[in-house]
Amino acid sequence: MADNNLYPVVDIPEYEEENEEYDTEYKPSVAWDLEKGDFVCESPFCMLKSEGLEAYKIWCVKAVSTERYSCLGYDDDIGAEMEDAMKEEDDTAVELAIERTIEEALMVNPRTESVEDFEFSWEPSVVYVKFTVYAIHWEKFDLEVTLKRR
Structure with missing residues (x-):
């Protein structure tokens, strides 16, 4: 027997809540040489990969x-x-602004718990910034970046 409804009848699926937990396993990434600023290659067409804490540091x-x-x-x-x-x-305002922007940049990653202990070293054309990153699933580690002054 044919259904003679004027409007279509559609079954609405039940709503399933999404899991709010972030994937804690850090996916493999291409290895990066921080000093050279280039990919780490085993051969001309074979890039190495990094995983876990090393990939997070990169x-x-x-x-x-x-x-x-x-x-x-x-x-x-x-x-x-x-x-x-x-x-x-002035230099103090620059240091405060650098601290703020580094914290903002790293806190977007759910694996970052906090960024602390900033140290600055000034030269005429560069600023060396050393800081400690506290990661949620790994031990803390220190990073240093070189910023060019304009």
Whole structure:
């Protein structure tokens, strides 16, 4: 017998809540040489990969070293606003702005618990920034980045 309804009848599936927990396993990434600023290759066409804590450290350095909004391939949350930080009036204001933008850049990753213990070393054309990253699933580690003054 044919159903003679004027309007279609649709079964509505039950709503399932999404799991709010973030995937704690850090996915493998391509290895990156922080000193050379280039991929680590075993041969011309074979890049090595990094995993876990090492991949997270690389992400931290790249997030701090990438100017926010400068790469269309990255989400707007990725990167730091170092150009604005370096435009401050005096060295103390620059240091505070650098601290703020590094913390903002790294706290977008749910694996970052906090960023602390900033140390600055000034030279005429560069600023060396050393800081400690406290990760949720790993031990704390120190990172150092070099920022060019304009």
